Amino acid sequence: xxxxxxxxxxxxxxxxxxxxxxxxxxxxxxxxxxxxxxxxxxxxxxxxxxxxxxxxxxxxxxxxxxxxxxxxxxxxxxxxxxxxxxxxxxxxxxxxxxxxxxxxxxxxxxxxxxxxxxxxxxxxxxxxxxxxxxxxxxxxx
Amino acid sequence: xxxxxxxxxxxxxxxxxxxxxxxxxxxxxxxxxxxxxxxxxxxxxxxxxxxxxxxxxxxxxxxxxxxxxxxxxxxxxxxxxxxxxxxxxxxxxxxxxxxxxxxxxxxxxxxxxxxxxxxxxxxxxxxx
Numbered sequence: 001x002x003x004x005x006x007x008x009x010x011x012x013x014x015x016x017x018x019x020x021x022x023x024x025x026x027x028x029x030x031x032x033x034x035x036x037x038x039x040x041x042x043x044x045x046x047x048x049x050x051x052x053x054x055x056x057x058x059x060x061x062x063x064x065x066x067x068x069x070x071x072x073x074x075x076x077x078x079x080x081x082x083x084x085x086x087x088x089x090x091x092x093x094x095x096x097x098x099x100x101x102x103x104x105x106x107x108x109x110x111x112x113x114x115x116x117x118x119x120x121x122x123x124x125x126x127x128x129x130x131x132x133x134x135x136x137x138x139x140x141x
Numbered sequence: 142x143x144x145x146x147x148x149x150x151x152x153x154x155x156x157x158x159x160x161x162x163x164x165x166x167x168x169x170x171x172x173x174x175x176x177x178x179x180x181x182x183x184x185x186x187x188x189x190x191x192x193x194x195x196x197x198x199x200x201x202x203x204x205x206x207x208x209x210x211x212x213x214x215x216x217x218x219x220x221x222x223x224x225x226x227x228x229x230x231x232x233x234x235x236x237x238x239x240x241x242x243x244x245x246x247x248x249x250x251x252x253x254x255x256x257x258x259x260x261x262x263x264x265x266x267x268x269x
Contacts, residue, residue: 013173046175
């Protein structure tokens with residue numbers, strides 16, 4: 001059914017945005033982490049949004065199907081670490097510099113707000129679709 | 142004489158409802174892909190939908206529907222793309238989603254009114 005698919009598409013948006021906010025929160029939480037399992041400082045993570053097709057019998061007949069969204073990959077941000085001169089730090093190198101994560105709190109905050117807004121937009125759209133479905137059920141009553 | 146099935150009215154309303162729900166799907170997909178790089182916003186045009194209704198019936202007063210269901214009238218929305226190639230405009234999508242939802246509810250209301258009228262004719266017709 002068309003409207004149920006509309007709900008599913010918006011739900012895919014919710015999942016993707018929530019994952020994005022999760023990754024951004026993890027970046028913020030680890031903004032000072034100098035030790036990781038892989039060794040070295042924490043590297044900032046970024047999400048990749050990708051379209052996924054919601055093919056049902058109807059949409060395949062219509063040509064282009066409806067496209068939902070998914071996080072296809074979580075990648076490392078290749079920008080260099082922030083180096084600070086702290087000779088007393090246990091993770092300092094020979095010259096006394098410590099590599100801190102390449103996390104920019106300002107960027108993460110912007111990311112979090114954007115994610116929250118997009119999430120809200122999807123929730124609002126789902127509310128409207130639910131009204132449409134409820135009204136459909138009232139036809140002929 | 143009144144056609145008890147409402148003539149072409151019910152199929153027309155049915156088509157419009159299916160159009161509105163299909164459109165809601167496309168608009169919802171735009172919203173879901175608001176952060177997908179390279180995604181182009183798509184929509185269905187009502188003008189093209191209307192054009193699919195064959196106006197040249199036996200009489201100029203008649204409106205008949207073509208047999209084919211509305212399909213493949215999707216077009217790409219012409220909004221300015223962001224640097225990542227995505228052209229979904231949140232305000233536009235939210236406005237269109239609200240409008241489409243209201244149109245859908247209006248159509249259902251109208252359809253219900255027509256059904257009530259028919260029911261009145263059926264049940265109260267014999268009363269004096």
